[in-house]
Amino acid sequence: MKNVFITRKIDEKVISRLSEQFNVDFWPHEDQVCPREELLKQAKRCNALLTMLSDQVNAELLDQGGDDLEIVANLAVGYDNIEVEEAKKRGVMITNTPDVLTDTTADLAFSLLMASARRIVESDRYIKDGNWKSWSPYLLAGKDIHHKTLGIVGMGNIGQAVAQRAKGFDMDILYHTRSRKKEAEEKYNAKHAELDELLTKSDFVLCLAPLTEQTKGMLGSEQFKKMKKSAILINAGRGPVVDEEALIEALKNGEIAGAGLDVFDKEPIDKDHPLLSLANVVAVPHIGSASVETRFAMMDLCAENIINVLSGKDPVTPVK
Numbered sequence: 001m002k003n004v005f006i007t008r009k010i011d012e013k014v015i016s017r018l019s020e021q022f023n024v025d026f027w028p029h030e031d032q033v034c035p036r037e038e039l040l041k042q043a044k045r046c047n048a049l050l051t052m053l054s055d056q057v058n059a060e061l062l063d064q065g066g067d068d069l070e071i072v073a074n075l076a077v078g079y080d081n082i083e084v085e086e087a088k089k090r091g092v093m094i095t096n097t098p099d100v101l102t103d104t105t106a107d108l109a110f111s112l113l114m115a116s117a118r119r120i121v122e123s124d125r126y127i128k129d130g131n132w133k134s135w136s137p138y139l140l141a142g143k144d145i146h147h148k149t150l151g152i153v154g155m156g157n158i159g160q161a162v163a164q165r166a167k168g169f170d171m172d173i174l175y176h177t178r179s180r181k182k183e184a185e186e187k188y189n190a191k192h193a194e195l196d197e198l199l200t201k202s203d204f205v206l207c208l209a210p211l212t213e214q215t216k217g218m219l220g221s222e223q224f225k226k227m228k229k230s231a232i233l234i235n236a237g238r239g240p241v242v243d244e245e246a247l248i249e250a251l252k253n254g255e256i257a258g259a260g261l262d263v264f265d266k267e268p269i270d271k272d273h274p275l276l277s278l279a280n281v282v283a284v285p286h287i288g289s290a291s292v293e294t295r296f297a298m299m300d301l302c303a304e305n306i307i308n309v310l311s312g313k314d315p316v317t318p319v320k
């Protein structure tokens, strides 16, 4: 029997599905990263690894896997934790979990936009802290969302699902991405824009760009200066695409009005990180795809990819 290692405790049903055909072992904690030594040890004896985005799949790990390691199935659509070229060189298949998480992640991105614009988190704290003394005309007044301009940076499937939601709010949609998306332009009346134009015109800049050499730090001090002072930045892609130091400065200096963040440079972010002390920041712990239904679908898709590859078939969602 072939060996499979899962780097977290995942849904029992998915473990059972894999166990019908393989020897399955897993790191027995849901909320703890599998220690590196354990992962390296498991890579040495396994034919498949089911990894999280917090696991570094690099040359060192792939070398431990040697000839026996056939597939690394990553429980995420993003795969910046994986050295894909190194895997390719060694003939190890890499798979991710696109499509099944598109709507859920778009829901979260749009929720962050709404929570930031309408000061939902501040309002919750205000009322629970016993500060509500009277109804007042400008009490916790936020910004309108409807009929405003949304600039989407990174118009893949999730970006387009966000555009669909924004259309329901009668928003004007600009997008910036490497290649034009003619279908999205027609469907959502979205207009392609250069980054500078998008930054200057948008009331909300929503970043979903994947992390690559080209996108790292692409939203920094220069870009924040181009944004409207009333604008809000939402990042639901990858933390390092935004220069965090520059973001803190922009928020403190009033260059932009607020930020809604699902992702950070370092995850988990430190409790005393300056970003978390700012009232105009809504922060959530990388929960873009975290609905029970979607996380199950992602786990199940990883299992399907593993089953396919270990039985000599093509995976459903290979990283190309």
Ligand code: DGY
Residues within 6 Å of the ligand: 075, 076, 077, 078, 079, 101, 237, 286, 287, 288, 289, 290
């Ligand atoms: C992904 O799948 O890449 C998401 O960031 C996880 O929520």
